[in-house]
Amino acid sequence: MADRLEADVCVVGAGYAGLTTALRLHQNGKSVVVLEARDRIGGRIWTQHLDDGSPVDRGGAWLAPYHEAIFGLTREFGVSTYKTWVKGSHLLVHGGRIRPYKGLIPKISPLAVLTIALAQARIDRLSKSVPLDEPWTAKRAREWDARSVAWFVEKSGIRTSAGRDLFEMAVRGLFTGDLDDTSFLHLLFLVRAHGSINALFSITNGAQENMVVGGAGIVADRMAAVLGDAVRLSAPVRSVTQGDDRVTIEADGVSVSAHHAVVTVPPALALGIRFDPPLPDDRQTLYTKAVAGPESKTLIVYDEPFWRPDGLSGQSAEPGSTAEVTLDATPASGILGVLASFTFGAVAESAAALAEAERRKSVLDALTARFGAKAASPLAFIETPWWTEEWTKGCSMAHFPPGVLTRYGHLLRQPFGRVHWAGTETSTKSHGAIDGAVLTGERAASEILNGN
Numbered sequence: 001m002a003d004r005l006e007a008d009v010c011v012v013g014a015g016y017a018g019l020t021t022a023l024r025l026h027q028n029g030k031s032v033v034v035l036e037a038r039d040r041i042g043g044r045i046w047t048q049h050l051d052d053g054s055p056v057d058r059g060g061a062w063l064a065p066y067h068e069a070i071f072g073l074t075r076e077f078g079v080s081t082y083k084t085w086v087k088g089s090h091l092l093v094h095g096g097r098i099r100p101y102k103g104l105i106p107k108i109s110p111l112a113v114l115t116i117a118l119a120q121a122r123i124d125r126l127s128k129s130v131p132l133d134e135p136w137t138a139k140r141a142r143e144w145d146a147r148s149v150a151w152f153v154e155k156s157g158i159r160t161s162a163g164r165d166l167f168e169m170a171v172r173g174l175f176t177g178d179l180d181d182t183s184f185l186h187l188l189f190l191v192r193a194h195g196s197i198n199a200l201f202s203i204t205n206g207a208q209e210n211m212v213v214g215g216a217g218i219v220a221d222r223m224a225a226v227l228g229d230a231v232r233l234s235a236p237v238r239s240v241t242q243g244d245d246r247v248t249i250e251a252d253g254v255s256v257s258a259h260h261a262v263v264t265v266p267p268a269l270a271l272g273i274r275f276d277p278p279l280p281d282d283r284q285t286l287y288t289k290a291v292a293g294p295e296s297k298t299l300i301v302y303d304e305p306f307w308r309p310d311g312l313s314g315q316s317a318e319p320g321s322t323a324e325v326t327l328d329a330t331p332a333s334g335i336l337g338v339l340a341s342f343t344f345g346a347v348a349e350s351a352a353a354l355a356e357a358e359r360r361k362s363v364l365d366a367l368t369a370r371f372g373a374k375a376a377s378p379l380a381f382i383e384t385p386w387w388t389e390e391w392t393k394g395c396s397m398a399h400f401p402p403g404v405l406t407r408y409g410h411l412l413r414q415p416f417g418r419v420h421w422a423g424t425e426t427s428t429k430s431h432g433a434i435d436g437a438v439l440t441g442e443r444a445a446s447e448i449l450n451g452n
C-alpha cells in the first residue's frame with residue numbers, strides 16, 4: 001500500500017532546482033514533499049566518496065565567479081570553494097603533435113587564433129541583442145532559430161584544421177548533441193546567459209574557475225538535511241492528476257495530495273509522467289524535441305597530482321580522442337590527484353561503443369602521451385556515460401533544435417494549471433548550469449508564494 005501524504009507543495013526531483021524550491025517554500029512556512037526517482041539526491045550532481053573519503057564529482061562540479069545564487073547557498077550552508085588548478089602549461093594535441101601553451105591562446109597558427117577570436121567576437125556581439133527572459137523575441141530570433149550551430153561553425157571563416165577542430169569541439173562540448181540539431185539562437189542565448197563565450201570556455205573568470213570543498217553535492221546534502229523526511233528517495237513519479245483545488249502526484253510507494261506541484265525533471269523526462277489532464281500538444285512537442293546529448297565524464301584518480309610538479313596544469317584538449325578535454329579535478333585536500341576527462345556528442349558515442357578494457361586503454365594511452373608514464377597506472381577509473389542514466393538521459397542540459405525556441409520556448413516556465421516548472425533548462429541567467437537550476441528553484445518557490 002502506498003503512503004498517502006498531504007502537503008502544500010509536492011516537488012518532483014531532488015536536484016538543485018527541486019531542493020532549492022522545497023527549501024525556500026519550507027523556510028516560508030509551506031509544507032513540502034520532494035519525490036526523487038533515484039536512491040540519492042543531487043540529480044546531475046553526483047559526489048562520490050573514494051575509499052579514503054575524498055570527494056570526487058561524477059557530474060557537474062565547477063562554479064563560475066558570476067554564479068551568485070549557488071555561491072549564496074554555499075554561504076548559507078557554510079560551505080567553502082577553492083580555485084581550480086591552472087598553474088603550468090596546458091596541452092593541445094592535434095595531428096599527432098603535442099603543443100604546450102599558457103593562458104587562453106593555444107599555440108596554433110596566428111591566423112587560426114585570429115579567426116577564432118573574430119568568430120567569438122561575432123557570437124558575443126549578436127548575443128547582446130538576445131533578451132535573456134525571452135530569447136524568442138529577439139529582432140532576428142526567427143532567422144537565427146532557423147540556423148543550426150553547425151551552420152555557424154561552417155560559415156565562421158576559422159582557418160586551419162587545428163583551429164576549426166578546436167572550435168568545433170569546444171562548441172560541441174557546450175551542447176554535447178549534434179550541432180546540426182542545435183539552434184544557433186540557443187547558442188546566442190546560452191552566451192548571453194553567461195556574459196560571453198569565453199566565460200563558458202575559461203577557467204580563470206569563467207565557468208570552470210571554482211570547485212566546492214567536499215564536492216558539488218555537499219550543498220544539496222545540507223539542503224536535504226533541513227528538509228529531512230520530506231525528501232522521499234526511490235520514488236519515481238508516474239502520474240500528476242489535477243482536480244479543482246488539489247493535485248495528486250503518484251509515485252512508487254507514495255501518493256501526495258498538494259495544492260501545487262513543481263516539476264523539475266529534465267524536459268524529456270516529463271514525457272515519462274502521465275498528466276491528467278494531458279499535457280497540451282505544443283508542450284509535448286517541446287519536451288519531445290528538447291533532448292540532451294551524449295557526454296561521458298571519466299575521473300582518473302592517482303595517488304598524487306603528479307603533473308603539477310612537472311609544470312603541467314592538467315588541462316588538455318585533443319579533438320576527437322577518447323579523452324577530448326581534461327581538467328585537474330583534484331579535491332581540495334590536494335592529496336590524491338584527479339583528472340576529469342570528457343568526450344562529447346558523436347565522439348562520446350564512438351568511445352562508448354568500444355569494449356570497456358579497450359576504452360580504458362585508449363584513455364590512459366592518450367593521458368600517458370600528454371602527462372607521462374605515471375598516467376598509465378591510476379588508482380581508480382570511474383566512468384559516467386550520462387546519456388545512459390535512466391533519470392537524466394543526456395548531458396549536460398537539453399539543447400533546442402532549430403525552430404523550437406521561437407515556437408515553443410514561451411512554454412518553458414509557463415505554469416500548467418497547478419503545475420509549475422523549474423530545472424536548469426527553464427533558467428535564463430546561468431542557463432544550463434547549477435546556478436541556473438538554483439535560480440529556477442527560487443523562481444518557482446516565489447511563483448507559489450506570490451500566488452502567480
Ligand SMILES: Cc1cc2nc3c(=O)[nH]c(=O)nc-3n(C[C@H](O)[C@H](O)[C@H](O)COP(=O)(O)OP(=O)(O)OC[C@H]3O[C@@H](n4cnc5c(N)ncnc54)[C@H](O)[C@@H]3O)c2cc1C
Nearest residue numbers: 013015016017037043044060061062237396423424433434
Ligand atoms: C557530466 C556533467 C558535467 C556538468 N558540469 C557542470 C559544471 O561543471 N558546472 C555547472 O554549473 N553545471 C554543470 N553541469 C550541469 C548541472 O549539473 C545541471 O545544470 C544541474 O545539476 C541541473 O539541476 P536540475 O535540478 O535542473 O536537474 P537535475 O539535476 O537533473 O535534477 C532533476 C531530478 O529529477 C529526478 N527525476 C527525473 N525523473 C523523475 C521522476 N519521474 N520522478 C521523480 N524524480 C525524477 C532526477 O533523478 C534528478 O534528481 C554538468 C552536468 C553533467 C551531467
